[in-house]
Amino acid sequence: MKAASLQTYTSQLPLPWVETTPDCSFFFTADGKPWTPIGQNDAITWPELAGLFQRKDVQTAETYLAYLAEHGVTCLRLMLEYSQTRHRYIERPAGQFPPNMVRLWDDLFALCETYRLRILLTPFDTFWMRIHWKHHPYNQANGGPCSNRSRWLLCPDTLNAIKGRFTFAIQRWGGSGVLFAWDLWNELHPAHANYNIGVFGDFISEISDHVRTLEISLYGRAHPQTVSVFGPELDKHPAMADVIFRHPKLNFASTHFYDTRTINNPKDTIKSAIRTGELMRDALRHITDNRPFFDSEHGPIHAFKDRHITYPEPFDDEYFRHIQWAHFASGGAGGGMRWPYRHPHSLTRGMRAAQRSLANFLALVQWQNFRRINLNEEVQISSPSFAVFACGDHRQAIVWLLRKDRKDRSGLVSKMAKSLPVSLSVPNLAMGHYSVTLWDTVAGAVREVLTVEHTGGAHLLINLPPVASDVALVVRNVYG
Template identity: 25%
Template sequence: MPLALVAMRCIPGPKPSATAGALAERVRAFERFETAGSIWADWDNPFDPEQVRLDGEFRAPDGSTLAMPGFYTRDFRRALVGDFEQLAPRPQPHWRVRMTPTQPGTWEWRWVVTTPAGTATTEWTAFEVEPAAPDRHGFLRRSPRDGRYLAWDDGTPYVAIGENLAWYDGRGTYAYDDWIPKLAAQGVNYVRLWMPSWAFGIEQDALGDYTNRLDRAWQLDHVLALAERHGIAVMLCIQNHGPFSLEANSEWESNPYNAANGGPLAAPADFFTDPAARALFERRLRYLVARWGYATHLLAWELWNEVDLVATGPAVEAWHADMARLLRVLDPYDHLVTTSLARGNASPLWSLPELDLVQIHHYAFPLAYDIPSTIAQRLRLQRNAHPGKPQLLGEHGADYRGPAETLALDPESIGFHHGNWIGLVGGGFGAGMTWWWDDLIDPEDLYFRFAPLARFVAGVAFDAQDFTAIRPAVAADGRNLAAYALRGESVVLAWVQNADHQWSLDPLPGPDPEEVLGAALTLTGLADGAWTARWIDTRTGADVAVEPVAFSGGTVVLAVPIFREDIALRFER
């Protein structure tokens, strides 16, 4: 149905009515199928399902059914004027339903519109679904083979390599047109987006009414589709801390939830218990699922960024459990659900069965920590406290204060490099995810640092290895070395570090360019037989040395090639 024919009118009447059509009558499995149309009914707020509610109903070829909420929207035209994006609304707002068919064959769909005056349905209409394209693997899940790792529906393993890409600069969506291809060219398959007031946030000007933020939703449409085309999965953070925090990046004074601005909350922490605030967030979740729940490359819904900067305690935990359960009801594709914290390791939140993923955020400043050993310990503590749950170093950086401060203390981006690697070999389901994407990674052109990680893990089925995170012994005369590894049934992934090569916060020694010669790495607990040792340059991804190794007794001592800062080993049989 051409979009030029799609319109909406709001008129009073005793009963709603609707017309709708498919944007395509034939799609492939695991690709988006979309319908658009008009609803005639009486409402004040099209985002309030108590006033007007659209649901799409679908019949699959095997007889199963699927329901997907619909949403109100409008399209926009974009233009880049100077270095700034300008958006112009297209003429007609309208309604849509999006879904992803999961099997080939003949499907059927219809709309169901519900208002206080009654219910209207469209006729059942057929559409054809062809077999999935070779690069379509379904949705991301906790792997049934090893729940600490992720896999696609068809069993294809997934290891996250990427960074935070939370919001745009003045270029709006054009910034992502620049960043995402650069990342994809280096093997990146993960980014994290936020929905803040200054970017993709849909609730800012009027609580529960997203009319004036439909341009932001359209922007997020563009970016999610762009990421999917480049094979990049997205963690979508729904609520950032600032609007409700009194201690960090506070926007509470301008927050429409604030009673001083006519909102329902006397204090930020009331967000978790106030019935009106909870109902508004539930409405927002419905809209998010309706608009983006179809996405196969949506890795997870992240309920909060660093919620402990707002509040902690039983009310916060109960809120998370309730909202995660609601997402299970709303989202027919059962995307993963998580949240994040700014501080520490111990939180009852991570014990909630409703939360699928554990996240760690780590910024070293103002403490002069060795970044790899500190993060490795934090990952180990979480792993021991919540065995069987996937974990991710979701944010990291040498300095939380800003890119200028980070470069002043770490001009060689050693902390960035260390965090990326330890996130992976420390036991995460992916590498560490750096911050400062727009003011450091891009202007310093550090994208090349992702490619060696992507090559290091290529073809390794993490969920089939029963990996154990270990600290192998490594030594060289007169040198301070450290090693971290994942030991599996047929693969060992190891990272050997010159522990004196550091970022420059006193008393850390700073960069150490001296070559490391004569190092030996000892691996234990291995199956006897023939293995291959592939040593990899962590800056370029190139092979430094490849050699066959045979041993017995479960232990092998490997000569480490000459290196300076660090070197990686992929040991396979």
């Protein structure tokens, strides 16, 4: 393995590492503060970060990262190489790391550190890597280790090359708190192993052990690990759930929420949110040790890629905001990570406002010892006009209500819908005094605070003021 002829990246403004805690559904930093991944998928070839290559326009990248930080973004999901083109390979040829690419990542880590942003890093862009395999440096025809793209997870020489890529990244950037976690393999797929899914567990164990052992030897600790999957593959191959949700060496779980009838090709902004809530509940059902879970990629893939649609901003903003709150209120760590699916690949200002609203809402939640379970179907509601998304434990609950019976011709929740009174019954809460904070998800501000006493019975009854479209709630024991 040939290293680039550059000075080693060194941290200037250290960020505390993000950690997971046994039997806890959320993340904390090494100094004990709660941390939530709020962000999106990004790429080193997309407009805001493209100028880092050869340092052609570092200022645009810095301005962008500062803007993200101002809007509550805490995390970017990035691929170490993005293979849609042939000019951003992190290795070329295999085992050699081009100085321009290494310097790009040095600069990106330094900028993220300045603006207190973290990176969920995955080593390969497996989507474009598969499509453009004939050009990839790992292809044996190009001097690489692998004879066929169906043998990525089967070939011993390719396994060693993958370990070599991790080794280089860990030695250069692994000591930084900017690195939130490793997504060890992007969208694990049967096609990567000649449809032998039985090898997945051993492959992940091999990579996980390599990464963790090297990090501990160099830094005395290791970053959290996950592996991602294109969600519909779990329906086709249910046995994959053991690796995705329960692999003993992974610290948290993540999937990519793509649903053919709703999320992939939305006709309105309501059904995709409801489907997100269903997918969240199903994912949490698979997890047996309460590890954190979040969707690390979603968006209108079919509409954008196959139908060549870029949605109008008012529609896409509401679609984004609804999915975000459905994900979070159902028990996810954060609001999920959108793949932009826009021309260009950038989130809108409305989406950034939605992220800032969620970021500000987080301060209302007591994260220490929050052992949430999904309550989407357990919370009872007086009006059938609303969908319910909720999670909670014995002292706290998060609830989001979404109007589902009124939409306009554009598929948005109708702005003319009459406000309706709503009563909620929240289960599992211990007796005591509760504050109920109502949050305006559009304005990003507290709407009202109620006080409710729970004197007995299976549910805490909450009578809300009339709701027109949606509202988020934090229900907290005032002594909890």
